[in-house]
Amino acid sequence: MTPTTLKRASLTEQAADAAVDQACRMLRLPTIRGQFPDMADQAAREQMSYRGFLAELLMAECDDRARRRAERRFKAAAFPRQKILRDFDFSANSNIDPAMIHTLAKCEWIKKGMPLCLIGDSGTGKSHLLIGLGTEAAMSGYRVRYTLAAKLVNELVEAADEKQLTKTISRYGRVDLLCIDELGYMELDKRGAELLFQVLTEREEKASVAIASNESFSGWTKTFTDPRLCGAIVDRLTFGGNIIETGSDSYRLAHTKSAQKQ
Structure with missing residues (x-):
């Protein structure tokens, strides 16, 4: 050549x-x-x-x-930190059934628009499971959004004041899974509770809501002071869904004590 x-x-x-x-x-x-x-x-x-x-x-x-x-889905979910189910220590909390969590990780409940409630004291793994299951959903192609209950209510109040409530509720209605953490940590006034109720109603039997709360359902009257509204919210968050009680023994506290002894 x-x-x-x-x-x-x-x-x-x-x-x-x-x-x-x-x-x-x-x-x-x-x-x-x-x-x-x-x-x-x-x-x-x-x-x-x-x-x-x-x-x-x-x-x-x-x-x-x-x-x-x-x-992009993971970024849009706005998780505060990375928590995956593979890192969850099931041996530290006998109240949580690993088989049930692995079944939930397959996301069939999200496909059906079913709710999920994680109830238990602080340090028992609620937020880890909430974020971990939300991460599995995002990785499976579902649109996910994580928020704190107080933050969500504040956003709704501001949106109502600025005449943007319908737009905001619609935005939260479009995601496949809405994860609400720390529900029950503080009392909500009637207006805030009613606005949160509107979000839940928008999603009822159409798209999944997963919540983590340190209060049993009987104690939710401290958060939602109107008994009828409280009952309606509990109804929407439990109908046809899964309820996981994580117990009262704090993993974080036990881990700290163990580290100190060592």
């Missing part, structure tokens, strides 16, 4: 690379655009077929898109 032929072949490869780059920009294929040169060289070395090479490119793009979608 003469130098002229080599130069012509090199230019042809450069033109092909430029065409692929431009096409990937137009078609919005960033992964193929970034990996094409290296993957093309590897395909040549391994004498890969055209079909095999095309399949490798498209699979790389699909995998990367799935990863980016999962990252």
Whole structure:
């Protein structure tokens, strides 16, 4: 092969690379655009077929898109910290059935729009389970949003004052799973409780709500001072759903005491 032929072949490869780059920009294929040169060289070395090479490119793009979608869903969920079910110490709390948690992690209850209640004292793993199950849902393709009960009520009150309540309730109504943590930690005034009730009503039997509370249902009258409203909220959060009681023995306290002894 003469130098002229080599130069012509090199230019042809450069033109092909430029065409692929431009096409990937137009078609919005960033992964193929970034990996094409290296993957093309590897395909040549391994004498890969055209079909095999095309399949490798498209699979790389699909995998990367799935990863980016999962990252966006996780970011949109607004979890305060990373908590995954794999890290949960089931041996530290005999009240929690691992089989039930693993079943919930399959997200069938979310698909059916069923509620979930995690009830127990502080330090018994409620928030870990709430975030962990929410993370599983986000990774499975569901739209998830995490919030503290007090923060949600404050947001609803501000939205009502600014004539944006309908828009805000609709936004919370669109997610597949709404995780409300620390429900019952503080008393809500009648207006705040009524606004929260509107969010729950918007989602009733359509989309799942998961809550974590340090109060048993009988103690919710401290949070929702109107008995009728309290009963209606409990009804919406329990009908057809799962209730997990995490008990009263604090894992954090036991862990701290054990560390001090050691």
